[in-house]
Amino acid sequence: MSNTILDMRDINKIYLMGEEESHVxxxxxxxxxxxxxxxxxxxxxxxxxxxxxxxGCLDTPTSGAYFLNNREVSGLDEGxxxxxxxxxxxxxxxxxxxxxxxxxxxxxxxxxxxxGLSPHKRHxxxxxxxxxxxxxxxxxxxxxxxxxxxxxxxxxxxxxANNPTILLADEPTGALDQHTGRQVLALFHExxxxxxxxxxxxxxxxxxxxxxxxxxxxxxRLSCRERDIYV
Amino acid sequence: MFRESFVMSLQNxxxxxxxxxxxxxxxxxxxxxxIALITIVTGVTNEVTSRFTELxxxxxxxxxxxxxxxxxxxxxxxxxxxxxxxxxxVSPNVSLTLPVSNGGTLTDDVIIEGRSxxxxxxxxxxxxxxxxxxxxxxxxxxxxxxxxxxAREFFLxxxxxxxxxxxxxxxxxxxxxxxxxxxxxxxxxxxxxNSAGKINIVIPYKxxxxxTGMGNITSLELYMxxxxxxxxxxxxxxxxxxxxxxxxxxxxxxxxxDSLLDTMNTITSMMTTMLAGIxxxxxxxxxxxxxxxxxxxxxxxxxxxxxxxxxxxxxxxIQTQFLMESVVLSLLGGLIGILLGNLISYVVAYxxxxxxxxxVDAVAIGFFFSAGIGVLFGWAPANKASRLNPIDALRSM
Numbered sequence: 001m002s003n004t005i006l007d008m009r010d011i012n013k014i015y016l017m018g019e020e021e022s023h024v025x026x027x028x029x030x031x032x033x034x035x036x037x038x039x040x041x042x043x044x045x046x047x048x049x050x051x052x053x054x055x056g057c058l059d060t061p062t063s064g065a066y067f068l069n070n071r072e073v074s075g076l077d078e079g080x081x082x083x084x085x086x087x088x089x090x091x092x093x094x095x096x097x098x099x100x101x102x103x104x105x106x107x108x109x110x111x112x113x114x115x116g117l118s119p120h121k122r123h124x125x126x127x128x129x130x131x132x133x134x135x136x137x138x139x140x141x142x143x144x145x146x147x148x149x150x151x152x153x154x155x156x157x158x159x160x161a162n163n164p165t166i167l168l169a170d171e172p173t174g175a176l177d178q179h180t181g182r183q184v185l186a187l188f189h190e191x192x193x194x195x196x197x198x199x200x201x202x203x204x205x206x207x208x209x210x211x212x213x214x215x216x217x218x219x220x221r222l223s224c225r226e227r228d229i230y231v
Numbered sequence: 232m233f234r235e236s237f238v239m240s241l242q243n244x245x246x247x248x249x250x251x252x253x254x255x256x257x258x259x260x261x262x263x264x265x266i267a268l269i270t271i272v273t274g275v276t277n278e279v280t281s282r283f284t285e286l287x288x289x290x291x292x293x294x295x296x297x298x299x300x301x302x303x304x305x306x307x308x309x310x311x312x313x314x315x316x317x318x319x320x321v322s323p324n325v326s327l328t329l330p331v332s333n334g335g336t337l338t339d340d341v342i343i344e345g346r347s348x349x350x351x352x353x354x355x356x357x358x359x360x361x362x363x364x365x366x367x368x369x370x371x372x373x374x375x376x377x378x379x380x381x382a383r384e385f386f387l388x389x390x391x392x393x394x395x396x397x398x399x400x401x402x403x404x405x406x407x408x409x410x411x412x413x414x415x416x417x418x419x420x421x422x423x424x425n426s427a428g429k430i431n432i433v434i435p436y437k438x439x440x441x442x443t444g445m446g447n448i449t450s451l452e453l454y455m456x457x458x459x460x461x462x463x464x465x466x467x468x469x470x471x472x473x474x475x476x477x478x479x480x481x482x483x484x485x486x487x488x489d490s491l492l493d494t495m496n497t498i499t500s501m502m503t504t505m506l507a508g509i510x511x512x513x514x515x516x517x518x519x520x521x522x523x524x525x526x527x528x529x530x531x532x533x534x535x536x537x538x539x540x541x542x543x544x545x546x547x548x549i550q551t552q553f554l555m556e557s558v559v560l561s562l563l564g565g566l567i568g569i570l571l572g573n574l575i576s577y578v579v580a581y582x583x584x585x586x587x588x589x590x591v592d593a594v595a596i597g598f599f600f601s602a603g604i605g606v607l608f609g610w611a612p613a614n615k616a617s618r619l620n621p622i623d624a625l626r627s628m
Contacts, residue, residue, distance in 0.1 A: 053622050056541070058540075058541060058621050058622050058625075059622055078545075078546055079545045079546060079547065082540065082543055082544060082545040082546070083543070083545070085540075085541060085542070085543045086542070086543025086544075087543070089541075091541050091542070093625070097534070097538045097625070099535060099538070101242060101243075101246055110539070110542050111542040111543055113235050114539070114542055114543035114544045114545075114548065115543060158542070162543070
């Protein structure tokens with residue numbers, strides 16, 4: 001069995017803005033192996049967010065083929081994409097995106113609800129994952145009772161909860177100070193060492209350098225960099 | 232998933248207590264109005280109908296004061312009335328107050344009713360003995376029928392049948408005992424007008440007429456065969472009486488309880504329809520309120536919806552959640568309305584004095600109406616939420 005879990009071939013994304021066509025992604029071809037830690041680096045307007053949306057199955061390409069976990073996902077409808085997101089993708093957002101009304105435990109349980117798990121199992125898994133990210137004594141804290149770093153850890157725990165194929169992080173350190181950002185990156189490394197595949201979108205080369213491989217995107221085109229660049 | 236949606240909707244309603252309550256207010260008012268209206272109107276109608284039926288359905292009461300030249304109704308007028316097609320019987324009613332004794336004690340001011348055999352044929356009032364018969368309709372016949380109270384008063388523990396009473400100085404033989412009941416107009420009237428006068432003695436109307444010293448009858452009961460034709464029958468009665476009194480105004484009056492009841496039913500059903508219309512408008516306004524709150528809620532929670540979608544929530548799940556929220560909100564309002572409506576009905580029933588019966592129909596209508604409004608007015612906002620693009624939704628953070 002192949003170790004490739006993400007395989008994109010000639011992905012194009014064209015937005016129609018009124019009369020004008022905006023060609024955001026141009027013939028993007030990308031493969032990612034299981035257990036990799038990849039940074040997608042690009043300035044704003046380069047198309048990296050669009051690429052992330054397509055990788056995360058929030059959006060579909062205009063043309064091209066996208067295999068996630070050996071399954072063609074480019075032609076799926078909204079409901080099917082939701083199922084793929086539930087099973088294969090763990091999102092981590094720049095601004096954490098925790099629900100303020102729910103405590104840490106309930107926030108982590110959210111994707112498990114959509115995964116169809118029983119309340120008992122949800123609770124157990126949420127507790128384990130929060131413990132994994134070092135928040136075992138903050139289970140019942142609400143987001144506003146947690147620091148930024150802690151909130152991002154809750155978000156990471158939430159992304160991990162469904163044991164997804166890919167952890168997809170969008171500027172995960174963007175809203176954190178340098179010190180806390182380094183801690184989060186360290187956590188990413190630990191998770192990567194445990195076998196999790198991580199894709200991190202960033203505009204910051206110093207952050208990207210912490211990844212195992214950097215893929216640079218400029219004006220909708222990919223240029224691959226060498227894997228050993230960060231050592 | 233259903234359970235989660237329910238829990239989430241409760242959380243959200245609790246999170247916005249004031250707003251949720253204000254939104255529910257429209258539904259609460261609408262459902263309260265519907266429940267209270269149906270229950271109160273039904274209760275009052277039932278009460279009035281049963282009172283009227285007790286007083287006598289199929290009866291027409293005639294009061295004839297007559298004219299200066301002709302006081303009251305004569306035997307020949309009665310004859311003409313009894314020949315009207317739908318009239319099964321004509322029963323004259325003479326009422327007078329006389330002293331009565333059993334030979335020993337004398338009781339003053341006893342109400343004596345003069346009746347004919349036709350009264351007894353059309354009213355089941357005899358408990359023991361026999362009713363007055365056509366043979367008794369002779370001015371010299373001295374028999375009477377008494378009620379249980381009179382039997383106690385004049386005969387103590389003894390059997391009153393065959394006993395003698397002196398009524399207005401004349402000897403009468405008791406031939407029958409009346410049932411204790413409110414089932415006719417006279418005994419009810421007696422009760423209302425004469426607190427001590429539970430004693431009731433019925434003698435042949437001709438004998439009574441002789442004692443009043445008047446030749447004519449001023450009060451009649453007419454019995455109809457078919458109550459459905461009461462209007463036509465009333466018209467014919469009026470024709471006969473108009474002729475009898477030479478078309479003089481105010482010489483007589485007719486009371487038909489059936490037509491009165493019909494009129495009343497028409498009025499109550501019209502009132503119910505009108506008020507139900509008002510309640511429906513309240514519910515409509517309530518529904519619009521719910522829709523408004525749900526639309527605001529969807530806009531407020533755009534990011535949350537995007538996040539939930541990113542975490543794997545299918546559009547149908549988002550739709551279920553929002554629909555559930557509006558249904559729960561509306562049903563909660565409906566339940567409060569049902570409670571409040573019944574409470575108001577209960578208090579009103581107590582104050583007016585009719586029997587409070589919780590109307591299952593009304594509760595069912597209130598329940599399903601509020602649930603329906605939740606679905607109806609929650610549909611558009613829920614649909615809007617489910618169709619939000621997760622990318623746009625997440626970007627609006």
